[in-house]
Amino acid sequence: MTDFIDQLIIRSFQISDEPDVIDLWHRCNLVVPQNDPKKDIKMKLQIQPELFLVGAISDRIVSTVMSGYDGHRGWLYYLAVDPDFQKHGIGRLMVEKAEMKLRKLGCPKINLQVRNSNKSVIAFYQHIGFGDDDVLGMGKKL
Numbered sequence: 403m404t405d406f407i408d409q410l411i412i413r414s415f416q417i418s419d420e421p422d423v424i425d426l427w428h429r430c431n432l433v434v435p436q437n438d439p440k441k442d443i444k445m446k447l448q449i450q451p452e453l454f455l456v457g458a459i460s461d462r463i464v465s466t467v468m469s470g471y472d473g474h475r476g477w478l479y480y481l482a483v484d485p486d487f488q489k490h491g492i493g494r495l496m497v498e499k500a501e502m503k504l505r506k507l508g509c510p511k512i513n514l515q516v517r518n519s520n521k522s523v524i525a526f527y528q529h530i531g532f533g534d535d536d537v538l539g540m541g542k543k544l
Protein backbone atom coordinates (compact mmCIF):
# COMPACT_ATOMS: atom_id res chain seq x y z
CA MET A 403 0.00 0.00 0.00
CA THR A 404 1.27 3.47 -0.86
CA ASP A 405 1.99 5.65 2.14
CA PHE A 406 0.26 8.82 0.98
CA ILE A 407 1.08 10.65 4.22
CA ASP A 408 4.77 10.77 3.30
CA GLN A 409 3.89 12.39 -0.03
CA LEU A 410 1.42 14.94 1.34
CA ILE A 411 2.40 18.60 1.30
CA ILE A 412 0.15 20.83 3.40
CA ARG A 413 0.18 24.50 2.45
CA SER A 414 -1.97 27.59 2.43
CA PHE A 415 -4.73 27.83 -0.16
CA GLN A 416 -3.85 29.79 -3.30
CA ILE A 417 -6.48 31.32 -5.55
CA SER A 418 -5.30 29.09 -8.41
CA ASP A 419 -6.43 26.11 -6.28
CA GLU A 420 -10.07 27.17 -6.39
CA PRO A 421 -11.34 24.95 -9.25
CA ASP A 422 -9.63 21.85 -7.85
CA VAL A 423 -10.82 22.58 -4.31
CA ILE A 424 -14.42 23.06 -5.39
CA ASP A 425 -14.24 19.85 -7.43
CA LEU A 426 -12.90 18.01 -4.37
CA TRP A 427 -15.69 19.41 -2.19
CA HIS A 428 -18.26 18.19 -4.70
CA ARG A 429 -16.70 14.71 -4.75
CA CYS A 430 -16.78 14.67 -0.94
CA ASN A 431 -20.44 15.79 -0.87
CA LEU A 432 -19.64 18.97 1.03
CA VAL A 433 -21.44 21.30 -1.36
CA VAL A 434 -25.08 21.81 -0.48
CA PRO A 435 -27.63 24.14 -2.10
CA GLN A 436 -27.52 26.69 0.72
CA ASN A 437 -23.72 27.11 0.48
CA ASP A 438 -21.98 28.61 -2.54
CA PRO A 439 -18.39 27.31 -2.40
CA LYS A 440 -17.01 30.21 -4.44
CA LYS A 441 -18.62 32.67 -2.03
CA ASP A 442 -17.33 30.72 0.98
CA ILE A 443 -13.79 30.80 -0.42
CA LYS A 444 -14.03 34.51 -1.19
CA MET A 445 -15.19 35.26 2.37
CA LYS A 446 -12.45 33.08 3.89
CA LEU A 447 -9.78 34.89 1.91
CA GLN A 448 -10.93 38.14 3.54
CA ILE A 449 -10.72 36.82 7.12
CA GLN A 450 -7.85 34.65 8.37
CA PRO A 451 -6.84 33.28 4.95
CA GLU A 452 -3.85 31.62 6.60
CA LEU A 453 -6.31 29.21 8.23
CA PHE A 454 -7.40 27.76 4.87
CA LEU A 455 -5.16 24.80 4.10
CA VAL A 456 -4.86 22.35 1.23
CA GLY A 457 -3.03 19.05 1.07
CA ALA A 458 -1.39 18.10 -2.21
CA ILE A 459 0.22 14.96 -3.52
CA SER A 460 2.18 15.44 -6.75
CA ASP A 461 0.46 18.80 -7.33
CA ARG A 462 -3.00 17.19 -6.99
CA ILE A 463 -5.22 18.72 -4.30
CA VAL A 464 -6.37 15.75 -2.21
CA SER A 465 -7.47 17.44 1.02
CA THR A 466 -8.64 20.70 2.55
CA VAL A 467 -9.48 22.16 5.90
CA MET A 468 -10.76 25.63 6.65
CA SER A 469 -10.65 26.92 10.21
CA GLY A 470 -11.39 30.12 12.05
CA TYR A 471 -10.95 31.66 15.47
CA ASP A 472 -13.28 34.32 16.85
CA GLY A 473 -11.36 34.97 20.07
CA HIS A 474 -13.53 32.54 22.04
CA ARG A 475 -13.66 29.29 20.06
CA GLY A 476 -12.12 27.81 16.98
CA TRP A 477 -14.19 26.24 14.23
CA LEU A 478 -13.45 23.68 11.53
CA TYR A 479 -15.10 23.75 8.13
CA TYR A 480 -14.69 22.00 4.81
CA LEU A 481 -12.51 19.14 5.99
CA ALA A 482 -12.28 17.06 2.85
CA VAL A 483 -10.15 14.13 1.73
CA ASP A 484 -10.40 12.80 -1.80
CA PRO A 485 -12.24 9.46 -1.65
CA ASP A 486 -9.28 7.81 -3.41
CA PHE A 487 -7.00 8.90 -0.54
CA GLN A 488 -9.20 8.28 2.49
CA LYS A 489 -8.28 5.89 5.31
CA HIS A 490 -4.58 6.82 5.16
CA GLY A 491 -4.43 9.39 7.98
CA ILE A 492 -4.71 12.46 5.77
CA GLY A 493 -7.87 13.74 7.48
CA ARG A 494 -6.27 13.40 10.89
CA LEU A 495 -3.14 15.22 9.71
CA MET A 496 -5.19 18.07 8.23
CA VAL A 497 -7.08 18.49 11.52
CA GLU A 498 -3.81 18.38 13.49
CA LYS A 499 -2.34 21.12 11.29
CA ALA A 500 -5.46 23.27 11.77
CA GLU A 501 -5.33 22.62 15.53
CA MET A 502 -1.68 23.71 15.62
CA LYS A 503 -2.49 26.99 13.85
CA LEU A 504 -5.47 27.65 16.14
CA ARG A 505 -3.44 26.83 19.25
CA LYS A 506 -0.82 29.41 18.19
CA LEU A 507 -3.61 32.01 18.15
CA GLY A 508 -4.53 31.13 21.74
CA CYS A 509 -7.60 29.10 20.87
CA PRO A 510 -8.69 26.95 23.84
CA LYS A 511 -11.30 24.74 22.13
CA ILE A 512 -12.46 23.76 18.66
CA ASN A 513 -16.08 23.30 17.61
CA LEU A 514 -17.48 21.85 14.43
CA GLN A 515 -20.81 20.85 13.00
CA VAL A 516 -21.69 17.58 11.30
CA ARG A 517 -25.06 16.58 9.94
CA ASN A 518 -26.66 13.96 12.23
CA SER A 519 -27.10 11.66 9.24
CA ASN A 520 -23.37 11.64 8.44
CA LYS A 521 -22.45 8.69 10.67
CA SER A 522 -19.05 7.96 9.10
CA VAL A 523 -17.84 11.53 9.60
CA ILE A 524 -19.13 11.56 13.18
CA ALA A 525 -17.18 8.34 13.80
CA PHE A 526 -14.05 9.90 12.27
CA TYR A 527 -14.21 12.94 14.54
CA GLN A 528 -14.85 10.77 17.59
CA HIS A 529 -11.85 8.64 16.64
CA ILE A 530 -9.56 11.69 16.64
CA GLY A 531 -10.77 12.98 19.99
CA PHE A 532 -13.88 15.08 19.39
CA GLY A 533 -16.97 14.46 21.47
CA ASP A 534 -20.60 15.46 21.57
CA ASP A 535 -20.94 18.68 23.60
CA ASP A 536 -24.61 17.90 24.25
CA VAL A 537 -25.72 21.21 22.77
CA LEU A 538 -28.15 22.04 20.02
CA GLY A 539 -26.66 23.87 17.06
CA MET A 540 -28.88 26.60 15.70
CA GLY A 541 -28.53 29.03 12.84
CA LYS A 542 -30.16 32.08 11.31
CA LYS A 543 -29.63 33.46 7.82
CA LEU A 544 -28.64 37.12 7.68
